[in-house]
Amino acid sequence: MPLTFKAPPRISPQQFARVLQRGTHLGPSPAAPLAFELYHIITGYGLDPAVALAFFAHESQYGNDGVCKEYDTRNWGNVRTAVDQRRVVGVAHTPYGDFVRFGSWQDGLRDWCERILHRYIEQWGLDTVEKAIPRYAPSSDGNNEQRYIHHVNELVARWQAEDPAPVDASTWGAAAGGPTVEELQQALFAETFHAAGVEYHPEWAFHQYALKEARAGRPLGAPLSKNRRITVGSKQYAVQVFALDTLYTPIGEPESATNWADVRRMSDLMKQR
DSSP states (O other): OOOBSBSSOSSOHHHHHHHHHHOBTTBSOTTGGGHHHHHHHHHHTTBOHHHHHHHHHHHHTTTTSHHHHHTTOOOTTOOSSOSSGGGEEEEEEETTEEEEEESSHHHHHHHHHHIIIIIIIIITOOOBHHHHHHHHSOGGGTOOHHHHHHHHHHHHHHHHHHOSSOOOGGGSSGGGTOOOHHHHHHHHHHHHHHHTTOOOOTTSHHHHHHHHHHHTTOOOOSBOSOOEEEEETTEEEEEEEBSSOEEEEEOOSSGGGOOTTOOEEHHHHHTOO
């Protein structure tokens, strides 16, 4: 069966993160710390994270090699132009031609997703890897089209086979192949953080708590700061400021004794007399 771009996720967020962290012999991907946010960016466009990840692997060994590494382009698919010029921070002039440089891995990935979705699928009808590669990486540009197609298919199949907790496709967006309500919530939540210039980490206690509170109708609003530490008296606290409240967690002594699940709201503290 041809490998489609638009599909329920073929691998879990955890598997996506493992692949980036494992990287290659050159080391982990420089995008690995952003794995969960990147995963949800892709699913937010209705695309399959495994296919997107396979393109990243083939083009630059997850950002570890070639133009992407040498010129720090943060360019997910080694594209020469951008769909949205506002994301571009420069152009890398290389012996192989010019490649756009993005300000972040998130922006580079968003641009790639929009290229695939709006141009390849919606405009040109190239909805599978097999159809898209001859245009995306033509032999006239020095590419081996069949090798590229085989490599993407091989990587996706390998990651699916080794994923210990694959996504249940039956719960993913019903007949339309779109995201579940939970996945859409995650993607929009990640975008809220991105718009505020703060990285979203769905595995972090503060961010899990903020999402839980939003679902319960007690939103904290957009983040106004990164997670940081303060010292009050002789006690340390992890703190993150949001538009509608501030979260904090007491740091244990020793630090390894910290209960990161103990997330508290400043508004509750202010009610104490």
